[in-house]
Amino acid sequence: MLKLMLQSLRNRLTSVLLTLTVIAVAVALFIGVELVRSQAKQSFANTISGTDLVVGARSGNINLLLYSVFRLGNATNNIGWDTYERLSNTRGIAWTIPLSLGDSHRGYRVLGTNQAYFDHYRFGKKQALTLAQGERFDHLFEVVLGAEVAQKLGYQLGDKLALAHGAGGSTSFSLHDDMPFTVVGILAPTGTPVDRTLHVSLEAIEAIHVGWQGGVRTHGVKVDQVKQMDLTPNTITAFLVGLESKFQLLGVQRAINTYRGEPLSAVLPGMALAELWTLLSQAEKALAIVAAFVVAVGLTGMLTTLLASLNERRREMAILRAMGAGPRHIFLLLWAEAALLALVGTLLGYLLAQAVILALAPLALAHYGLVLSLDLPSGTILWMMLGVQLAGSAAGLIPAWRAYRHTLADGLTQRL
Template sequence: MSLLNLAWHSLWARRGTALLSLLTIALSVALLLGVENLRTQAKSSFASTISGTDLIVGARSGPTQLLLYSVFRIGNATNNISWDSYQQITQQPTVKWAIPISLGDSHRGYRVMGTTNSFFEHYQYANKQPLRFAQGRALENTYDVVLGAEVARKLQYHLGDKIVVAHGLAAVSFVNHEHYPFVVSGILQPTGTPVDRSVITSLAGIEAIHLPPQQQAYSEQQLTPSSITAMMLGTQSKLQIFSLQRQINEYKGEALLAILPGVALQELWGILSIAESALLAVSICVVITGLMSMLSTLMVSLKERRREMAILRSVGAKPRHIFGLLLLEALLLSVLGALLGLLSMYLILAAAKPLLLSQFGFYLVLTWPSLQQLYLLLAVVIVGFIAGVLPAWRAYRYSLSDGMSIRI
């Protein structure tokens, strides 16, 4: 019988304790790989939230704050941009297109964004993917509204439904613009970005709902906003980005800030990387705990197995064979635990996928293990193998000292 076959039968004979060690390692590996998978996909999703936009412009504050409220709909602007400034900047010859953004209202906890149809024409995400309509069309009338995929799904809205916008950002508001309901004209396809959680109206519609309800007709001037929250810009040439950014940052009309989305995303991810590293460290500690559990199981069983080792010696096994047997047992437990942990990770992520999409708008893609994940699996196996050296050495010493007899 080969040493590997003997190690397998030895583990099978002690399958109760071996199974507990195996499950401990598997669960810890599943946690480690799950955290790594979510981390890498969250980072990828984070970076792909906006693509093809050269500059984001808002009131002067911090780059991270501007990025959060303009792209991720988190937080509020310190100030608005006047409409005159918006027009002057967008009329610059270096500006190819512009997307105005007006924030401040909400609908049942979802942010309302006032904009123009240039948003549907020029906003891109992931690898320059354009927005696509699952149903309906873009904004044509003052009270048209386009819903993100999550808003339509969770609130069960369909084309032609009427919705009432509320002042402020709370899920429940006592100041509703119920005299001016919007009509759902379109529903966007899922993007896995904050667009899925947005209620998109026209700038004219935002202005109209804030006018006196007694007034039936509005002039074009009344429906022209006096200010907006931010704007996204595309330039005629990539070579013009930095010169336009400097021009906006030095704008004399008011204090403005122009940021490069990619640079701001990297800064924001750098802030979040502390929590990311802490979570990864906790996962590694859990894996070490699982391997220590295996080590403890092997060490505790040594005294009970001294008679077994003596019998092996009697049939010709040498001390080095006993040493190899314990090492192979540790290796088998590590390999099987790593593989079972990998399978468990996929099962857990598959079960969590609908919840992550519905609750957080995070679209999880189940892919083959990455090179980084394979390295982690290999590291677990190697550390488990090394952990088996101590009980193997003890067994080797017992084998030498006991010889053909066993001390009871």
């Protein structure tokens, strides 16, 4: 029976290949949507770990999370340095990490911070930042690069670079080229926005903006003069908070949200991410529905092909009957062909989806900051593949039943 089925499929190679292509593309689309959705969630969730609160100027939870953690968008306002210092001493707060954003370098964001960033920032499963090369910044004009920045731009320890004013694109005409930075460290890859960030001190951010006003350089200042100035920042963009105890979370959050000095927002990273996924859930459902319809179209195409070829194969079926094959053998032959096509098409679709993910991973990382990787199929994907197999097998029952009902005389009779 298996040999006969394979020979039959080989004789109809063109239609079989077309059927497999339709099923494979449909399955690949569905799997691709699910992989991108799940890995995008995982990539976002792995960006920050062990941080209890993210504090910034009063704004929406999602906006605050996006610009402070994921380096997407810009802050609605800054926070006064005196406010930051006062809140850092709030009862229950164990540590804080100040963040100052706004500058860039060849399309990558620059982050001004202090040593607490390297001490307390965690990603993934509470993994600490580690240096692949060099050391932390210790002097004014030193910079520590994320892994992707160093790799893509080809920087090595000791290289010089100039920061650009504003979070511009890959090209900027407002350079702080009078105060170059020296690369002193390169962080190990994290798979998070840290890889696409240049890290400098808060004092360095203040230093490069001396002599600037409204985004325009008003007068030049020598490096030696800047080093003699008080470079304590006036404002920062946001700060991260770690608490002594989780039981103090709501109390500290309420104290920050009701702070009278200036309007602030303190958000829980996990809740902000959940809010983001809720916002995107409709788009996810729409993509899943479209992918499901494509799979249905693929299975319908397979059924149509089988039914269309059935009339051409009626004499083949009759000859098999004449050689001793019973109706049950004919039924099993056609049903097994449909089941095999569904199985092979599903497996090819899975391999195609993995190949596309592998090819698009560098582009997704470079343009959207999403880490896409090959992985074992999740429960959702396995259930979907099983569903396609069952649906394909069920679709094969229709042509198999029609062949079963055809009589020997009907197959051998010439119809003019």
